[in-house]
Amino acid sequence: MPMISFGQLADVLPEPVLLVSADGLVVAANQRARKELGGVGEGQPLFELCADAREHIEGLLKRSARVRQPTLGTLTLKGGRRYRVEGAVVRPSAAGAPAVVLLRLVHEQAALAAFVELNRTLEHLRREISAQRRAAEELERQREWLRVTLVSIGDAVIATDVEGRVVFMNPVAEQLTGWTEAEATGRPVAVVFDAVHETTREPIENPTGRVLREGIVMGLANHTVLMTRGGGETPIDDSAAPIRSADGGVIGAVLVFRAIAERRALERLAEQRLAALVLADRRKNEFLAMLGHELRNPMAAILTATTVLNTPDEDPEAAAYAAAVVERQVRHMARLVDDLLDVARISQGKIALRTEVVDVSLVLQQSIETSRRLIEAGRHELHLSLAEGLPPVMGDATRLEQVFCNLLNNAAKYTPPGGHIWLSARGDDGEVVVSVRDTGVGIPPELLPNVFEVFVQGDQSLHRARGGIGVGLALVKRLVELHGGSCSCASAGTGMGAEFVVRLPALRDEGAAAGAREREPAARGERLRVAVVDDNHDAAHLLAVSLRRWGHDVVVAHDGLEALELVRRARPDVAVLDIGLPGIDGFELARRLRREPALDGCTLIAASGYGQEVDRQRASDAGFDHHLLKPVEPAALLKLLARVSPSGRAASEKGSPDGT
Structure with missing residues (x-):
């Protein structure tokens, strides 16, 4: 029987395989390599086939010629096709002859199928050896080539016999399991390949068991962790498949797996x-x-x-x-x-701020009044030390009142009955410094760094008895930082009280501060006829009272159809219309009024609880001149009325203090 050549054996592989001398000349190529590399032949320089730099190719060959374990690299053909290359030495250099290196251009998904096919070839070779003893030497050489091929595969491979005992392990499998091939050979694969579920830590059935029983290809369970012999853990996945004889019988199984720590990291991300x-x-x-x-x-x-x-x-x-x-x-x-x-x-x-020049002393007084009920309920004594001539700050007075109310409330809640609370304020090197100190339950050292985080609390018994949801200090920190300031907390420990300090940047330019203070405009302008339309009787009545106090004549209606007739009869200079009216809504009322020639000079003002841009645009499209958000600011309404004359529409162009 003729000897089997490298080409005959390697032609069964689905991937390009080359034998290349260490000096870069092709020694042999399988059929797939000749097809994909354009008819590569013996003696052809590898450098002519590749687009990579010569130094890159020489480096790959040099590394591969050193060891019989797989060396990873890449090659790019002249046509631009790129391969992941796994190389290993087949014949070391000897007697002046250069080493011969096996280069396999690996397709990762084809690794399992290639191995099964190689084992089928191996079984065929064994049958030939039993029939033809003269082929023994060649067969041994072919087996070595097969071993090198398996060694060059980047995934871990374990092969078993029909009884499930290990017959082969490649170096990657040795590395991942902690077993050498010599130690593992003959042992049950379940001993060498010990896998558990990542979460439950329960043992997972070895996939080769079902493969040998049922002759099927199957994947490993999700979240599988391989327990190494040395006690380590490696997340893995892949699959197992049967090895069949020529007559289709199952003669073993092959288990191919890989470490997926990087993928697990991405999943955790x-x-x-x-x-x-x-x-x-x-x-x-x-x-x-x-x-x-x-x-x-x-x-x-x-x-x-x-x-x-x-x-x-x-x-x-x-x-x-x-x-x-x-x-x-x-x-x-x-x-x-x-x-x-x-x-x-x-x-x-x-949280957006509406900034203005703020008198901190006034805000503190308002905060005290808001918190006074809680302070008095706890029978606490409040000590005040507010320096005279505190510089103003640029900020949101309402938000700053929230800050100081929360600090005072926090002190009252966490101080046992009959305690003391100190509130002080002073100027300090371009800052306004406000301190709230108490004789309360204090803050444990381990809690102190996180005291401004949402829902971070210590002993909650007193706090829960007084109400609250544990977000006050988080609100303080956010609002103070939005004002460009900072807040801090100090406590000597449990039962030793606590002190919260707020620092806000002071406004240095007193002239600019005085000019920037907003003042509510006084009612001015001529006496007007005003129609108020609102289905809320209390709101309509109170607005009418205010308008009459400002010197205007007022008529009132409470639904859309009633208002339509009222406005037609009264012919007011201004109509303040609610949007959500019974009968017809405010938008339809405005459209009908705009179709009345006699009312062409009437200024229409929408009063709405909806204040987004789409709501303002809808009001403008319906014929409104202005849009005010409920509750209507008296100052804003006064400004609008001051710009209206009894003889016609607004005395100036459309627009309003709220930007419409």
Whole structure:
């Protein structure tokens, strides 16, 4: 029987395989290599086939000629096709002859199929050897070539016999399992290939068991971890397949696997990003909860003020103060509701500030009044030390009041009954420094670095007894940082009280500060005929009272159809229309009024609880001249009325203080 040549054996491989001398000349090539490399032949320089630099090719050959284990590299053909190359020495250099290197241009997905086919070839060779003893030497050489080929595969390979005992391991499998081929040969594959589930740590059935029983190809279970002989762990995946004889019987199994630590890292990164999205959603919900929490204080102040206003024969000074409290707290609540409407800002964790020149002393006094009920309920003594002549700051007075109210409330909640609270403010090198100190429960050292994080709390018994959702200090930190300032906390430990310090950049230019202060405009302009249309009777009545106090004549309607007839008869100079009216809504009412020639000079003002740009545009399209957001700011309405003359529409171009 003729000897089997390299080409005859290598032609069964689905990938290009070359034998190349260390000096770069092709010794032999299989059929696939001749097809893909354009008819490469014996003696042809490898450098002529490749587009890589000569130094790159020489380096690959030199590395491959040193060891019989696979050496990884790349080659790019002249046509631009790129291969991952695995090379190993077949014949070391001897007697002046250069070493011969096997280069395999590996297609990763074809590795398993190639191995199964090679084992089928091996079985065929064994049958030939039993029939023809003269081919023994050639067969041994072919087996060596097969071994080198398997060694050159980048994945780990374990082959078993029909009983599931290890008959072969390549070096990658040795490295991953911790077993040498000599130690593993003859042992059950389940001993060498010990795999568990990544999460449950339960043993996973060795895939070669089903392969040998059922003759099927199967993949490993998801989240598989290979337990190495030395106690290490390696995440892996891949598959197992049967090795069949020429008559189709299963004579063994091949297990091909690879380490996937890098892929696991990418999966963990994806999980982290998903967790970040979940956290962002939680932050949005926390923000909504935070606003709901902050609405309680102004609601309590308003409720108390209405009690004062409803008391018969109440002192006029007390009644005036209660009215001012209601106005200030309603403004506060309106601003918080504005934040709820801005979905994008909430989801990004942003709070926009409406800055003006702020008198910190005045804000602190207002904060004390807002927090006084909670302080008095705890029978605490409040000590004040407010330096005279505090410089103003550029900021949002409502937000700063939130900051100081939260700090005072926090001190009151966490201080046992009958405690002491100190509030001080001073100027310090271009900053306004406000301190809130208490004799409360203090803060443990391990909690102190995270005290400004959302939901971070210590002993919650006192806090929960007084209400709250654990977001006050997080709100303080965010708002202070938005003002360009900083906040810090100090405590000697549990039971030793705590001190919170807020630093805000002072406004140095007093002249600019005085000029920047906004003053509510006084009512001016001529006496006007004003129609007020609102289905909320209380709101309509109170607005009518205010307009009459400002010197205007007022008529009132409570639904759209009634208003249409009223405005036709009264022919007012200004009509303030609610949008959500029964009968016909404010948009339709405005469109009908604009079709009345006799009302061409009437200025239409929309009063709406919807303040996004699409709502303003819709009001403009319906015929409104201006758009005011509820609750209507008296100052804004006064400015609009001052620009209207009794004889016609607005005395100036369209536009309003709110930018419409």
